[in-house]
Amino acid sequence: MALDFGLLGELKKSHPAWRLFMADNAPMVASFLDREFREHNVRAIAETELVLHLDDYLHALGRGEAVDPFPKDAAAYLADWTHESRGWLRKFYPEGSDVPHYDLTPEAEKALSWMEQLSGKRFLGTEGRLSICIDLLRQIVHGREENRELRLRELKNRKRAIEDEIARLRAGEFSGLSDRELRERFVRFSETARELLGDFRAVEQNFIDLDRSIREEIA
Structure with missing residues (x-):
């Protein structure tokens, strides 16, 4: 707007x-x-x-x-x-x-x-924001994809990646998130939880306004 x-x-x-x-x-x-x-x-x-x-x-x-x-x-x-x-x-x-x-x-x-x-309290690195954007774009593409072969190919690639990760874990290879990546995800979780609480407040206020409007019309 x-x-x-x-x-x-x-x-x-x-x-x-x-x-x-x-x-x-x-x-x-x-x-x-x-x-x-x-x-x-x-x-x-x-x-x-x-x-x-x-x-x-x-x-x-x-x-x-x-x-x-x-x-x-x-x-x-x-x-x-x-x-x-x-x-x-x-x-x-x-x-x-x-x-x-x-x-x-x-x-x-x-x-x-x-x-x-x-x-400036908000903290989410460029890499974290880029990852979120790429993931959202991937979801959009998958949601609109009508080519059956392309969809199957993507699912097989994801399956292969999961199997590779399982194999590495079984072999004793484990690489967790870095401190920075953990911090980014924790901050993002906190921000999302706070935004969700704000959404609940807005929804509740909408119901209060609607109830008031209906009561005024009845009166």
């Missing part, structure tokens, strides 16, 4: 992810939300627990400062982040509980993911 001037203007005014980037306290907000929700892939935190964590975090950040950089209390910040004018947290009551809980909104998840990319 082209980055249309008018569309970007609307996003700047209304999208929670953009608002998080522009917020005066963005470093505090983003670092806290990332630590509480994304670092350990947490989906829901009770209000009492989140208020306590945020209160400790604000005190730690303000320690040694002549003027308190974050004058509001933790509960007030959570209320602010949950308000539709921010849209970074979703407040809800789990089934069977009268204790309010919080989760990241999909928009906040997206903003934190962008910040992570900007910070």
Whole structure:
């Protein structure tokens, strides 16, 4: 999709992810939300627990400062982040509980993911990215291949490669992944798991929006 001037203007005014980037306290907000929700892939935190964590975090950040950089209390910040004018947290009551809980909104998840990319924390080497691209292209070709002989030839080549590897293992030859390759795969796994959690948040929000829309139509 082209980055249309008018569309970007609307996003700047209304999208929670953009608002998080522009917020005066963005470093505090983003670092806290990332630590509480994304670092350990947490989906829901009770209000009492989140208020306590945020209160400790604000005190730690303000320690040694002549003027308190974050004058509001933790509960007030959570209320602010949950308000539709921010849209970074979703407040809800789990089934069977009268204790309010919080989760990241999909928009906040997206903003934190962008910040992570900007910070340079993501690590996936060129070789790893190239391998992923080649594997995806191979899957595309195989998925569209209609020539029976070519498909059989490819399967036989894969079978031969597997048999060769089995023979080497039986002969005592084993070459595992290098430390770099292991690190790349672990990081890729962590990133994929985090992205999947973000997808779950987006799907859940879609159901919430649909339910709200249906209720409004019925009313």
